[in-house]
Amino acid sequence: MKARSPRFWVLVLAAVFALLQLANVTGRDTPDTKNYLSYALSLRGESKHDAAAATIDYACAGKVAIAHRNHDVDVIRFHAASPDARVLEECRRDQWRGVSKRLAAGETAGHTVPFMPPRFMRIFEVRPGYPVLLVPFITVLGVTWGLWASAVVITVAGGVLAFLVLRSLRASTVTALTGQALFYVLPCGTTAMRPMTEGLLLTLTLAALWGCALVLEGRARAGTWLVGAALALLFTVKHSQALFLGLCLAGGCALLCLRRRRWSGPLRSLAVVGGCGAAATVLLARVLHYPSETESLQDLLTNHFARPDRVRVWPEFFHLQLNFWLEWLRRQLWEPLLPAALAAAAWGVLRRRPAFGVLLLAAAITGVLNQAGHPDINIWGDRLIVLVWLLPVVGLPLLLEEAAGPRPRAAGGTVPGPLRRDTEVAR
Template identity: 45%
Template sequence: MPNIRTTQHLGLLGMLLIAVAFAGLQLTAVTGRASPDTKNYLSYALSLSGESRQEAGRRAIAYSCDSAQHAPIPTIPWTSRKAAGGSEAACVRRLTDSVAYWSRNGNTSGMTAPFANHRFMAIFESRPGYPLLLIPFVTLFGTVWGLWLAGLVVALAGSVCVLLALRSAGASWRAGLAGQALYLALPTGTVAMQPLSDGLALALGTAVVLGCVLLLRGREQTGAALVVGGLALMFSVRYSQALLLAAALTAGFASRWAWQRYRGRPQVRAGRAAVLCGVLAAAVYAGAHLLSWPTGQDSAQDLLTHHYQRPDLPDPWPAFFAQERVFWTAWLHRQATYPVLPVLLALTGWALWTRRSAILPAALAAGAAGLLNQAGHPNLDQLLGHRLIVFLWLLPVLTIPLLVDRPPRRPPGEAPPAGDDLVTSAKPPASPLSSSG
């Protein structure tokens, strides 16, 4: 027992040290992370906190133009940060003129400042979850430190969920800490620190993964609560990503259940997880429809009409699928030139082939959700970023750490026990923080 407690204490200390090291590194870039969409979320948060729409817009412009002074991405004229080489005053003047223009041209309602036409801003109006999270941070610490601290909390929360998911699946503390470190070091950590809704959606996605692992390990009440709560909160942050994740989990668990039934070893837990995720996927879709939030058709028109500044296409899908071919061709060329992700996915394949873990079905579903999300937004402007496809990076984050542990040994010819939902060990841990290995 002393050894078990010592291992647990060392694991907790390692978790804390990784978090502190990450926070220290992030202090080197408190500003400079703003993207063109940051001001939309910030103005939404300031409006929710009680400020007038005009004042919220002014403060969002001030932050966006100041934070992006050293940003390398060039401007998008009517929505962007300060142009490369331009002054902060010119940035403020341009965005202020843009607000005045769109106010005169019909964008007079909503929580976000009128940085663009009302139809485009409706996309951000349908994502209140992230602005709600920002309110206490920007109220107590101001816009600069508030947005930075919110990003830090989101990033660390996601990394801890990854650690807990690995531990709940039966992995050792070494593997759990490796997963936490990978989450923070890879683009998952970078995206989490950006002042955008993607990081919060990603953190909630890791909570859903943790819930799925607990479902498969027999802790059904806690697991179901995490899955339901995580997807419900993600609905308010990025409902399209919540729908894709729930649908991918449904397909993954249903396939697992069908395969095991075909082999004569049906898994009740996988079946229940499939039903739960299927019901939640339907609820997300119905909720977005009832609230009249933008649909896939709107997203395609947004891409093809430069954010609704040109007339809608009568039938956008041929042009949309042509854009898909262009995007994925360029994306594959990019991966061949800088093969970081392909190398990690190769290691992921090794882990999938050589390890058995309850985390694998959820990890595969998360990766599929990332690919589907990017497929829904084949925008070449995002080719060099990881924001839209970030859930794909959860696949190596959740699987490569399994290679740290030795595969379980069984007597020759012994089959895994019936109902064994891809576990690493026949003896599940009493809790995610208890010691094993």
């Protein structure tokens, strides 16, 4: 590592990751991708019909790619005629059937193409952050390569932020690079590469954690501003994540202040920023008439408003919560990679950096809260709870550093680091 600067190895890891993603340029989209893409095309000035056409072409191209790959490895039909033309025709017919009816019925309000009922599309109308980010990419590179390139940029940025978080905690270069690599290879990277908001949620949450690390290392002003900016951007991407992260960071800072029996200093400022961010999120959501919590539950329990509204929505929701977490726990015990990774990472970060460990745990809990808001066991894997993987991304490298033995200490009891070389390492 001494032959090259840390920046060189960060770029190498990012470049290798980006090159590997060329193996899957299409076929990563989900049903939500259509809503975000049509939003971005509308922001670019496309008409509803043109936005629908481009979005449907992209979605169907993804289905064709997956069908083609499955066909090639089908042990019975691999030598039969390709299904590409049939899949493309069926996909376009199915997608246009619903869109054409809704457009003819006058459902042209908002930025998104009406792929679903207006109440459901309203949920995506209040998330402009990700579509705004997509606009320059799809304008310059087109829809397919624009979505791919934007996902690569978002994911690479997340890995770089994981590196910066660990370096700000005075971890070694190798340890920080390990965190960057873990972000790419764990479900964080896989999920961030899907054209949805989860990639931005991961990256912006890591930006907030970087701010927390800066605060704990003595750069309170820069760190506090970074946390505030991350919360503000999260509001535009998915305001519930801004609410959860603000509340959890404020709660973590409050616990640290209680432990130290001192309600002053940078931690108090960080708690105020988190609390104000959460309060501002709730207030702005009400002022802007964002869909309420009850509306979100109706969407969940009525299969995206395809059924009549439930009368006892909250009791049914809590009943579903109990069933969901019991089944989720059963599946985790069957394949206990996530629980083991979380336990090891929590041990590593709380031993090496206990103060930051509390804030890292607080950020990871937002993944649990996000999943609890949508207790659907079949909703595209574990993308809703993916934020809990930030704990292993940062905690596991610190655990490995602990296992490797203490770092050599410089004269005066200080540890050389990337930020303030005249301060003791935070314990």
